[in-house]
Amino acid sequence: MQLLSKHQRTTRTLISLFLIGLLASPCLPAQPLPSPAPSPAPAPPALPLSPFNERLEAAYVAFQAWKHAITEDPKNLTKDWCGPFVCNYTGVFCAAAPDDPHTLTVAGVDLNHGDIAGCLPDHLGLLADVALLHLNSNRFRGMLPPSMQHMRLLFELDVSNNLLSGAFPAFLTSLPKLKFLDLRFNGFDGELPDAVFGRQLGLDALFANNNRFNVSLSSKSLTNSTASVIVLANTRLAGCLPPSIGDMADTLVELILLNTSISSCIPPEIGKLKKLKVLDLSHNDLAGELPDSIGDMESLEVLNVGYNMLAGEVPEAICELPRLRNLTIAGNYFCDEPVSCLHVPLRDDRMNCIPDWPHQRSPEECIAFAHRPPPHCAADGCIVSPP
Numbered sequence: 001m002q003l004l005s006k007h008q009r010t011t012r013t014l015i016s017l018f019l020i021g022l023l024a025s026p027c028l029p030a031q032p033l034p035s036p037a038p039s040p041a042p043a044p045p046a047l048p049l050s051p052f053n054e055r056l057e058a059a060y061v062a063f064q065a066w067k068h069a070i071t072e073d074p075k076n077l078t079k080d081w082c083g084p085f086v087c088n089y090t091g092v093f094c095a096a097a098p099d100d101p102h103t104l105t106v107a108g109v110d111l112n113h114g115d116i117a118g119c120l121p122d123h124l125g126l127l128a129d130v131a132l133l134h135l136n137s138n139r140f141r142g143m144l145p146p147s148m149q150h151m152r153l154l155f156e157l158d159v160s161n162n163l164l165s166g167a168f169p170a171f172l173t174s175l176p177k178l179k180f181l182d183l184r185f186n187g188f189d190g191e192l193p194d195a196v197f198g199r200q201l202g203l204d205a206l207f208a209n210n211n212r213f214n215v216s217l218s219s220k221s222l223t224n225s226t227a228s229v230i231v232l233a234n235t236r237l238a239g240c241l242p243p244s245i246g247d248m249a250d251t252l253v254e255l256i257l258l259n260t261s262i263s264s265c266i267p268p269e270i271g272k273l274k275k276l277k278v279l280d281l282s283h284n285d286l287a288g289e290l291p292d293s294i295g296d297m298e299s300l301e302v303l304n305v306g307y308n309m310l311a312g313e314v315p316e317a318i319c320e321l322p323r324l325r326n327l328t329i330a331g332n333y334f335c336d337e338p339v340s341c342l343h344v345p346l347r348d349d350r351m352n353c354i355p356d357w358p359h360q361r362s363p364e365e366c367i368a369f370a371h372r373p374p375p376h377c378a379a380d381g382c383i384v385s386p387p
Contacts, residue, residue: 051085055097055105058126059086065123072117072139097129098153108132112158115139125150136160136182144169156180160207168192168213173201182207184231189213192235197225209233209256217242217262228253232260233280240264240381241281246272258304259283265377266305271296282306282328287375287383290329294318306348307331311369316340333361333369 067081077090086106087094093108106127117139125147127133131154141163148154149171157178165187172178173195181196181203189212195201196208208215209231215222217239222230228251237260246269253275263285271293273279277300286308294303295317301324311333319327319341326346329337334352341347350359353366360366375383 051087051104053103053105055103055129056084056086056094058128059106060084062121062123062126063089063092065121069121070116070118072115074115077111077114077116093132105129108134110134111138113137117141120145122147124148127151129153131155131177134158135162138162140164142166144172146171148172149174151175153177158182159186161185164188168196172196173198175201179204181205183211184208185210187212191216194221194224197221197223197227199224199226203227205229207231209235211235214238215260223247226251230254231256233258235260237262240383241267241270242381243267243269243379245270249273249275252276253299254278256280257284262286263383264381265375265383266291266294266310267377267381268293270294273297275299277323278302280304282308284308286310288377289313290315290318292317295321298322300324302326304328305332309375310334311353312336314338314341319344333366335366 063081063086067078070078073079081089086092087104091109091111092106093110094104095107097103097105106129108131109127110132112134113136115138119142120140122145124145128150130151133154134156136158137160139162140159143166144159144164148169152175154175155177157172157180160182161184163186167190168188170193172181173193178201184207192208192213192215196203196206203225204227206227206229210233213235215232215235215237217237223242223244225248230252231254233256237257241262241264245267249272252273254277256278258280259282261284262281265288266281266286268291271291274297276297279300279302282304283306286305287310289312290305290310292315294300295315298321300321303318303324303326306328307330309332310329313336314329314334316338318324319338324344327341327344328348329352330348330350332352334349334354337349337354337357341349349357351361353361353369378384
């Protein structure tokens with residue numbers, strides 16, 4: 001009975017703190033984060049993982065503030081976010097704390113595909129032990145709260161397909177455990193900092209596509225990454241594909257840069273990416289020829305260079321790659337394609353200048369292109385005007 005009395009007092013204190021915190025707008029960090037109510041020295045727990053501790057008390061404050069910041073919840077996912085037993089809330093997962101196997105804490109939150117509208121309150125930072133935060137396919141607006149810098153155990157963050165905006169949340173680059181970052185299909189803008197690709201952060205997967213980011217391609221930014229998956233489609237990339245792209249050979253498995261306004265040659269060093277399975281450089285302004293070295297990319301399954309300004313012959317070594325299943329070269333000015341390419345299961349070679357091949361450009365288009373001065377590729381991969 002004495003233990004129950006202590007928690008009744010703690011609950012009353014927490015509710016008072018919570019009501020004071022909600023006097024401010026839940027989306028604006030107007031005041032410092034509230035600290036959990038101090039409590040007397042606890043008695044030895046009766047169970048190895050007690051549902052009553054300071055971490056879960058702080059989580060209760062966080063979830064109640066978050067529920068208050070939600071304006072629509074059509075699937076009623078947060079309907080049961082009531083009472084102090086936060087581990088029973090829908091979408092909330094608890095586990096033993098990494099630093100204390102006898103303390104229960106919130107380890108993950110998954111509200112994917114909830115269609116929830118609202119914002120993310122600054123109180124979210126009270127969930128300091130969260131390792132997985134999955135919020136994709138909702139209608140959360142505003143910015144990621146800076147208090148998330150306290151999530152030092154955060155390993156996976158997925159906020160894709162929301163209405164979030166503002167500059168790239170700089171605090172993300174200081175989270176020591178973060179490996180999976182998915183920001184795609186939001187309204188983020190401004191520079192994507194070099195630190196996102198840095199070895200100190202060490203992301204394994206980066207999805208930043210379909211935002212309004214500006215990214216500078218250089219040997220000091222993108223190619224410094226240790227990520228296995230990099231997706232920057234439908235963003236604005238400045239610069240050229242540098243020869244240092246081969247420096248990612250040990251880790252890179254998927255690279256998608258479609259529709260990024262790259263004006264560049266494809267450096268032969270790209271052939272060093274022997275672990276790469278998917279390469280999509282389509283819908284850009286790439287010029288020159290396909291390097292023969294792509295035929296060295298023995299793991300390649302998907303190659304899409306469609307809708308660029310590439311010309312010349314398609315190297316036969318590419319079509320003989322053992323795992324190649326999808327080859328798209330449509331919308332270029334290639335003049336020859338080896339017969340071996342016919343054996344690639346999925347192939348799109350329309351709108352080129354291949355003689356006697358179906359669905360090609362008109363002879364007038366091909367002749368006009370052939371009379372243009374050939375592009376000159378500089379050492380940095382950029383296209384320069386001929387001398």
